[in-house]
Amino acid sequence: DVKVTQSSRYLVKRTGEKVFLECVQDMDHENMFWYRQDPGLGLRLIYFSYDVKMKEKGDIPEGYSVSREKKERFSLILESASTNQTSMYLCASSLLARAGYEQYFGPGTRLTVT
């Protein structure tokens, strides 16, 4: 079974803080993704990575950065948290070679910025 884990289920941070969200997968997947999910807006892609040290911007990368130093780990960084970054953050992973790139999600981190 694919296992994707995220460092925290719930997180409360103050405006202006630097925030790190970590994601680890144990299935040797090449691709990893960060989404945020907001009511009425659905899942929106922030960044993704298809290899170590590689990253690509998704649909809403502003205010975020990512790091992938090891294949199994993909970190999302909020450089200076703002209240409009309060959201559910979901990490996912998929195989590069598998047809269709089926993605598997972690449990999510609900971030509140006050």
Next chain:
Amino acid sequence: QKEVEQNSGPLSVPEGAIASLNCTYSDRGSQSFFWYRQYSGKSPELIMSIYSNGDKEDGRFTAQLNKASQYVSLLIRDSQPSDSATYLCAVMTGRRALTFGSGTRLQVQP
């Protein structure tokens, strides 16, 4: 126009009935299509993938794909209250990431 569109619902069906969930997409070049189920407060769970025109069955679930009409649907037979959730349609477009619809909330009435 949104890239992937779903009716937000709620879609309410009685227990034992067939639930029909629909999704349309705008990119004719899309090749891969997925249905995820998401319970309230939980992360999405992959339930079906489909790549070719026609039907694909897996237990009580059937995915249907019509690339000419640019729609994909999910049928749930013998619906159970435990099927009550939001169902997300996702489409693989030109990049390696998925584009998701906003989801359809399904309510199965006992």
